[in-house]
Amino acid sequence: MARYEMSSIDCGAMGAAAxxxxxxQLGLMYAVGRSVPVDRVAAHKWFNLAAREGVAEAARLRKELALEMAADEIAEAQRAARRWLGQA
Known part of the structure; x- marks a missing residue:
C-alpha cells in the first residue's frame, strides 16, 4: 500500500491525480488522528471529496461525522472542499 508523507495536505500537491x-484515506487520517491531530472539518472535507469520486464508505462516514459537527463546521468543510476542487 502506498504511503503519502506530506508536510501540508492542503497544498494541492496531489492535484487531479488524487x-x-x-x-x-486522508479523511480517515484526520477522523482518527493518524499522524495528524484529529480534525473533524478536515475529515469531512476529505470524505466529501472521496464520496464525490464514488467511494460509498466515505459518504457513510461523512454522514456519521456530520452528526457530531455544528452547522458552521460542516459549512466550513464544504467550502474547503470547493476550494480544493478549484486547485485540482
Missing part, C-alpha cells in the same frame, strides 16, 4: 481511495 483518487477516491487516497481522498478516503
Amino acid at each position: 483518487t477516491g481511495t487516497v481522498l478516503f
Whole structure:
C-alpha cells in the first residue's frame, strides 16, 4: 500500500491525480488522528471529496461525522472542499 508523507495536505500537491481511495484515506487520517491531530472539518472535507469520486464508505462516514459537527463546521468543510476542487 502506498504511503503519502506530506508536510501540508492542503497544498494541492496531489492535484487531479488524487483518487477516491487516497481522498478516503486522508479523511480517515484526520477522523482518527493518524499522524495528524484529529480534525473533524478536515475529515469531512476529505470524505466529501472521496464520496464525490464514488467511494460509498466515505459518504457513510461523512454522514456519521456530520452528526457530531455544528452547522458552521460542516459549512466550513464544504467550502474547503470547493476550494480544493478549484486547485485540482
